[in-house]
Amino acid sequence: MQPQTKQEHIVEIVSDSGEGAQKCGQTFGTISAKMGNGVWTVEIIPAEIQPPARTPSGASGIRIRLGSKEITNVGNEGDLVVAFNEQVLYSRIANGAYKEGTVVLLDNRWESDRSTEIQQMYKKAVAEFRDHGLVVHELPIHEACLKVVKDPRKGKNMFVLGMLCRIYNRDKEMGRNEIALTFAGKAEKIITSNQKLFDAGYQFAAEQLGEYFFEIPTREDRSDSPMVVTNGNTAVGLGVMASGMELVSMYPITPATSASHYLADVFPAAGGFVHQAEDEIAAIAFAIGASYAGKTACTITSGPGMALKTENIALAVMAEVPLVIVNVQRGGPSTGLPTKIEQGDLLSALYGEPGDAPKIILAAATIAECCSMVVLARKLAESFRTPVIVLTDANLATGVQPWERPELSRDMLAPPLDQSEWNSDIPAYDWDEKTGLSQRPIPGMPNGEYVLTGLSHTKQSKVSYESAENQYSATMRSRKLATLQSTLTPPNIHGDESGDMLVVGWGSTFGAIEEAVDNLRTTGEKISSIHLRFLSPLEPGLTEIFSQFKKVITIEVNYSDDINAPMITTENRRYAQLAMVLRVQTLADVDCWSAVYGHPLQPEMIGNVLQERLNQLNKKTGE
Amino acid sequence: MFGIKADWSLDIQERYFTLDDYEGNEARWCSGCGDHAVLATAHRILRDAQLPPEKSVFVSGIGCSSRMPHYMATYGLHGIHGRALPLACGVKSRRPDLDVWVATGDGDCYSIGAGHWIHAVRYNMDMTVLIFDNQIYGLTKKQTSPTSPIELKTNTHPEGASLDAMNPNTVTLGITNASFVAQVVDWNPPLLHETLKAAHAHKGASFVRIIQRCPVFVDSITKELQEDASRLRLLTHENGIPVAKGVEKLFPDSVEHDPSDMAGALRIARDETEKGIIPVGLLYQNQNIPCYSDLSGQGVETTDEEKIAATNAALDVFAI
Known part of the structure; x- marks a missing residue:
């Protein structure tokens, strides 16, 4: 049977804390990267080290997004989930991690648990998941592990790794080698035992889940540089x-x-x-x-x-x-x-x-x-x-x-410690008036002796309460930022240099924002984005870039007021943090959308927000 | 300095340092303040040791005492309130070649910086820590400090301080890795000099509490001690602070105390709280305690090639 080709898939492994879901997922991600896929993994971490078992809040796990091109973010809803128990799935469902049709491979050991309460919880949950549209496969994962090891809590993760490697048609030998690398330094017995579990999982998936057999093509945009x-x-x-x-x-x-x-x-x-x-x-x-x-x-x-x-x-x-x-x-x-x-x-x-x-x-x-x-x-x-x-x-x-x-x-390295003689005519803060820059004496340099102080000080680093000195030194410290900005270039614009909307982001939202913008551009929207790396000083040229768009909006992961919420007006609205800075610095009417859900923003979520703002904009301008 | 070698060539040391070479700005402490005595002693110790001024760093926090770096012609780091010790430990961490001193006070060290005090004793980095203890906040104008005597009237306790004074020596002695704990008064120059000299020579963190005059705010506390030395107990021992005969005569109460005896040191230190007898001299010294600066300074000689090779080896582990 030939595997079915998928351009990308999102896989999750969810368990109680301490069951090794993250190690399983990281290893799976590494194997996939070595086989030439684009990969992004993100861990799902509970706040406690040992939260109560089988509870939604204790969900611990990992998401792996793999694809045939570069992957820059966590993506939208998951395609396939392996769950060690049913309760931990509730929190993922509440987070919107799954969609109708998401395949759930669920360990069925709880169906026959000694506690009738657990049996009932399990049955109720499976029914609810199916009502929710999830495709649930109840599988004897625990039982199958018991055939290989006495305590499957240790090692079930490598069984699951075997399952995933079969489902995604990974190189089996590479998987076995990766286990040896993961457990390098441990006893040979441990490595062999985990490899046996891996083999068992691989065979289990081939026998029980034959219909799930996928191929993610190698990245074509992969560079030849070492990674x-x-x-x-x-x-x-x-x-x-x-x-x-x-x-x-x-x-x-x-x-x-x-x-x-x-x-x-x-x-x-x-x-x-x-x-x-x-x-x-x-x-x-x-x-x-x-x-x-x-x-x-x-x-x-x-x-x-x-x-x-x-x-x-x-x-x-x-x-x-x-x-x-x-x-x-x-x-x-x-x-x-x-x-x-x-x-x-x-x-x-x-x-x-x-x-x-x-x-x-x-x-x-x-x-x-x-x-x-x-x-x-x-x-x-x-x-x-x-x-x-x-x-x-x-x-x-x-x-x-x-x-x-x-x-x-x-030239990436710090220069060697300079202990040469300091020219005693040069003060400790020999501020260049134009740039604010100065060289510093280092302890050990003869004739450089000075006292560094947090008090207002003169060029010579002498304590000074003179008003003019304080104004001057403050100016010099501030000027350094302007000097740095003069060496920077304007940010790259992702998309056209003019249009209806410009999205501005910073930090880890980079991949998700660009993916959302790309999706909107394929539907014909005139939208572009920039992503700032320098926040102080800001990259130059923003005023000019902003002027080429009808609307500028930041997308951020922090709190801001929704302009449509009760009590909120344009005068009391609290903006997202970058939006606040950009409004002050450019005098442009920069809008924002931000949220503090505690999880990374998904491209689809950003896309929906931007689509809505674009619709409003087009209505307003009568297009 | 000068000498004739066996080959008859004249051996002239290239640089000879006088007191001037260590003197910084003119001290702006109040007249009669005990800080002046400590400053003059530090100048002399560096001059006697002929340490190049660029090799010493005086680190301080905030308070009257913490102005000391400005009055030295060495390097100085006048930091922020309570943080002199971690700043100084940082200076020493990768620069074992520098001679590090800390100037701090009873508020700076025993109150806002108390957490760092405990850990700096544990780190036992090679440095000389001078605690100028005038038993009052001076720079902010007469507030109660942790070592202010109970019932002392201050601006924060106009009816009198409500708590018994802290005993810093029992605290320092009680911390694991204490390696040099001494106490001295500022108004006995020979004893102050010998104590700071011994502290400076010790490898490890030397903690010297200097009981010190503040004639402006709490003149009475030290005046009593100056006028009646019977409340002071001089600690003598061949391994302790060397005391000249003339100096010893000034102390009616003196006791032989072996500085390697921790139990004895704690007992003597406790007497300050329980009996009002203030020990002067070396309470404890242990030269065998490891210095954290020996650990933190490892690898300072690493070459660029070695750094690049190590980083490449680290990257190799993640290569695909």
Whole structure:
């Protein structure tokens, strides 16, 4: 029998926490990427480590979108789901993850559970899923695993991997090898046992699910350059190493910590050190200390950590200390949604400190950029003598995608520590009046001695309470941003340079927005998009670009008021964060649509919003 | 300095440093403030050690004491309130070659920075920590500090401080990895000098609490001690702070205390709270405690080629 060709498919594996669904999905994603498919995976993570079993809120799992072209986002509803129990599917259904016709491969062990209550829950759920339009196959997955191992809770995931590899016609040997790689370093017995489960799952799918046999063609747009497959946090870690930084100073916080876990493992080989500080404040202060001493350092955190770091960020701005701060954004405010995505920290990154604290802010749009922007950030921090904030988010942090392997070079690395003699005629802040830029003395340089201070200071870094000095130094710090902007080019326009509507995005929504825009363009809509990487300073040319469209709208994952909601008027409407910045900076009537559902925006959802706004626009202009 | 070698060539050290080479801006502390004595002592210690001024970094937080870096001609990092210790640890982390000092106070270290104090003791990074303890907030004008005596009338407690004073020495001694804990008063220059010199020579984090005069806000606290030294107990020992005979005579109460005796150190430190007897000298020293700076500084010599090779090896793991 020949497999049926599909251009793309979305697969989910959903289970209780601790059953290995993520490992199964990541391995499946890697095999698919190695076979030449476009892949994007996103983890479904409950907030607790061991949430109660068989509950909707405990749903833990992974989504893998694979296709015959580059995949840049999580996509819309799933095509095929493997579920270890029925309860966890409820939360996915509530999230709109499935459609009519989504195939559910459900472990049927609960049908004959010792508890009659569980038996009834199971039957009720299966009936409800079918009413909902899902195509449910009840399968003896647990029973089949029992034939291979005594405790299928450990290893069921590799059985499911075998099933998926058969269903999607993956190279069986590659699957077996990937298991060996996944469990590298473990006992041979463990590897063999998992490979046996994999084989059993492969055979099980061939026998029981013969009608589900698909082929996803290899990407034609695949470049010949070497690729790597990682998530965004690992990419951040690789960026730290590629930039030649020597120190990451951090405090554990979800969803940022895995970047530091990764570095703790590999950084020492590059001579680097991960310092786990006693708190978020100490983490950044430690990094500032190292940077001041000539070793530009990095701190990696998330929203609540950023809040604690504000006073130190202001010190780094005021005293012009190079520093890289990575903020892996999560849902806020307060503890919020620790494991979920939000783009809620743009305004606090811009304006979180007391007084005027200009700094550079970058936003990574792809997993590759999680790496390259850290390299860029270190360079900018050093050249502009300032902290640089790199914004990523929970979607990029755990999303996995193949990306072009960076070609490492010496000029990515920090220059060697300069300990040459400082010219004592040059003050510590020898601001160039036109650009605001200055060179800094590094401790150890003879004749460079100065006292770095967070107090208002003169060129010589002497404490000064003079009003003119304060105005002047504030001007110099601010001017650096204008200088940086003068070196940037206007953003690329995706689509035509003029039209009815321009969509503006930033961060991890990049792939979903472009996919939505592409879909609308194929139906004849005059819509384009731009995606900003520089948020402070903004990329130049926006006013001119905006003027070529009838309407400009941002799509963001943060809170904004719906203009049609009760009480909301044009005067009290609270805009999405980038929209707010763009309105101020361009004086254009920038509209916005944003939401805080805690999950990545799907292209279809964005498409529907944009279609509605386009219809309104066309009605208004009488077209 | 100068010397004749066996081959009769004159050995002239290229740079010889005088006190001037360490003196920064003119100190703007109040007259009679104990900080002046600490500053002058630090200048002398660096001069005696002939350390190049560019190799020392004075790190501070916020408060009267934290102005100290401005009055040094070395490098300085005048940070933010309570964060002197993590800033200093960061300076030292990848620059083991730098000589790091911390100037902090009773509010900066024992109150807003208390969390960092505990952990800086644990890290035991090689640095000299001077805690200028005048038992009052001075720069913000007379608020109660953690070490203010109970019933002291301040602007935040006009009826008198309601809590017993904290005992910083029992805290420092109680933290794992404490390696050098000493106490001294600012108005005894020879003792202050010997104490800071020993702290500076110690490899590890040396915590010196300097009981210090604030004649503007709480003159009474230290005046009593200056006039009647019987409340001070001098700690003597061959491994302790060297004390000249003339100095020893100034202390009616002196006791021999072996600085390697932790139980004895805790007992002596507790007497300050329980009996009002203030120890002066070296409470505890242990030279065998690992320094975190030795760990955090590993790899500073890594070459560009090695960094690139390590990053490529890391990328190889994810290659497809």
